[in-house]
Amino acid sequence: MSGHSKWHNIQAKKGKADAKRGKIFTKIGKEIMVAAKNGGANPETNAKLRDVIAKAKAANMPNDTITRAIKKASGELGAVNYETIMYEGYGIDGTAVIVEALTDNKNRTAGNVRYAFTKGGGNMGTMGCVGFMFQTKGEIIIEKTDETDEDELMMMALDAGAEDFAAEDEVFVITTTPEDFGSVREALEANGIEFLEAEVKMIPDTYTEIGEESAKKFQKMLDMLEDDDDVQNVYHNAESEYLD
Structure with a gap:
């Protein structure tokens, strides 16, 4: 069966994730707070919160950090109100980019995202300009090991x-x-399957190949967006051996 994901070098991705773990925990913590605030602090009755907690655990986020984020959302530790905003635009060479943000200051976030697009040789567009090129899907990434039976895992999924x-x-x-x-995630968890990633994301229908020089500019834009505390996720259809 065909896959949508582009996982070329798992070790490189792990190293990058380790280096940015503190920032990753901050971003996932905000997602937990929003899910808990909108649907309640009990994961047994809040499916969205269960899903975000699974994402947190896949990223090796400590349980006490998860608990603290839930308490913050319920007002026990002083909650902050975050708003979800989506930005769409074009990266270099006409690549499609969607930026998902959680912010308490829309003006600050919009300015930062626009600046990142510009520095990366792209430009922000209007809502819907590239969204039709993506599908919202759940994606679960599992590392291959000698113990994993591919046919058994496939049938289980x-x-x-x-x-x-x-x-x-x-x-x-x-x-x-x-x-x-x-x-699906809960069924795999019940069978003792561990995940490298488990989340609902936007996956492009097709990918656009870009060269080395374009990839450098595109990577600069991605790094700026990922370093922004307001930005939760960046989805794009650029493909290059020169991209991290």
């Missing part, structure tokens, strides 16, 4: 309601609808 299963060089990629993501 498909029986639980997964749409697709792909074996890449170093990982298995399981794709679901957003609605079935939670039940």
